[in-house]
Amino acid sequence: MSSTMDAFTVLAISCGAFFFVAGTIGLLRFPDVPTRLHALTKADNLGLGLVALGLLPQVAGPLAALKLIIVWLFALISGAIVTQLIVRAVR
Amino acid sequence: MLSAAADQDLRTTTALTRAIGFLAFWLILSGFKLGDLPAGILAAACASWASLRFLPPGQSKRHPMLIAQLMLRFLQQSVVAGFDVALRALDPRLPLAPGIAICRCTSPMGPLRSGFCTMASLQPGLLPAGFDADGNLVVHCLDVGQPVARLLADEEKRYLRALGLEQHHA
């Protein structure tokens, strides 16, 4: 049971790391500020989500797991709002 | 139009519901220690006061099932958006056609419209960038070939239906 969970953790976190790489590559390759913002927020938010998902089976109890989800949701929503502010400022 | 007394009732109920929600949230964050409860109650009271200032109680009938569906869709779309941008970034040909699209936006001004923009900003390839002089939504797109206006109109219809507002904008 625990090895299945560990395999899940490794898979999800590896996928998360992949999206962080994709986000950075987008940051390097995309031509202007708004497109780079797309790369940064959308890819990195998914990366963070997958990392949090992968960590869920490794934490002590449901409360700690819930807290991980809250941290991710908070980063997701604040990121979505801040991105709009930045793109408005540079448009 | 609601009478003043009914309005006051609505405010009190909303304030209490929100305070309980905030307290539960605070307890999750702090890990359920009874000794911390006074600080939690204080924090929940401050949070409810701020939330009533920024998001006054609405009179529309919300549909919890539709809102839950909307949340799920929000998560699903953010996954699709991540894949979309990752594929574009990794593609050697860099398939981008960035540009600006102007879309009509029917959500009422204020927090509700901001909420819709935040949802829209997690749609694949779309990023709302404020409003033009006529109140239309300015959207930055990774690919102007997408049917941006139709996508957003569909999304907005779902959003307004979940919040019980669609009949005003039929």
Place this chain on the structure above:
Amino acid sequence: MPEFLFGAALFILGTIAVGLVRILYSRQAADCMMAAQLIGTGGVAILLLLAVATDTPPIVDVALMLALLAAFASVAFVGGLQGKASAQAEDHRK
């Protein structure tokens, strides 16, 4: 398992570092705000990984704080930028 989590944290730190170097060579103010966002998201991921790898739950609170600070930093930056822009517009009118 902790070894894998440490490795993943180090790897994500590497990708953030590359992104930050890219941003460092840009002269646009918007890129600085992107740096705050990048450190926000990536930093939260690293801190969550470390919290579980070292079995130190309070690090999750640090992650939450970092997310909060990153959001406020960007909001303040945009506010400052718009304030500056409107002050310049005032100067032009004079």
